[in-house]
Amino acid sequence: KNQVEQSPQSLIILEGKNCTLQCNYTVSPFSNLRWYKQDTGRGPVSLTIMTFSENTKSNGRYTATLDADTKQSSLHITASQLSDSASYICVVSARTIREYGNKLVFGAGTILRVKS
């Protein structure tokens, strides 16, 4: 059972447009949620991190939201650029100290392609 589900699997948008990526999770007990950007052939790089009490967090043109009650998060990208083309991965951290050193559960990612 995949505890972190992302949608859509892939997305193509025109440069300058906005888009929103979704993440639903069932990981419990919840510790925090991160969004990572992974360029082709590179390792993931953190964009934002949110704990249980945070509803929204921004990093430049990236804005992440979190609804801990419904266990949903979204990543909104404003005024997209060609360099935004990448895979965006939702990662949920479980508060299980004894298991996996504070287990990180990865979604499969959303592949975003920005066209000119």
Next chain:
Amino acid sequence: NAGVTQTPKFRVLKTGQSMTLLCAQDMNHEYMYWYRQDPGMGLRLIHYSVGEGTTAKGEVPDGYNVSRLKKQNFLLGLESAAPSQTSVYFCASRGSLNTEAFFGQGTRLTVV
């Protein structure tokens, strides 16, 4: 500051061969992890370490071994490679349980 460095970046192995992947971090991090990434799936944890001299199994440990003899290095070994181990391998490290994990650039391994 190099961050997390993985070597090699690419490797092709024949079935049954062995190899070691090296992960080195220069941030004095306690926690280090090895993941594999396969198409359409999230990263899956192979093994991890919570400090020098310690290792533990993750979700998919079979066919792999690890060692953490020095705090800055985390080695992943394949004793007898199988085609099912064809994947991209990522190493990550972080200083504490609630801080950001930093990833290496990945090692693309093909077993034929």
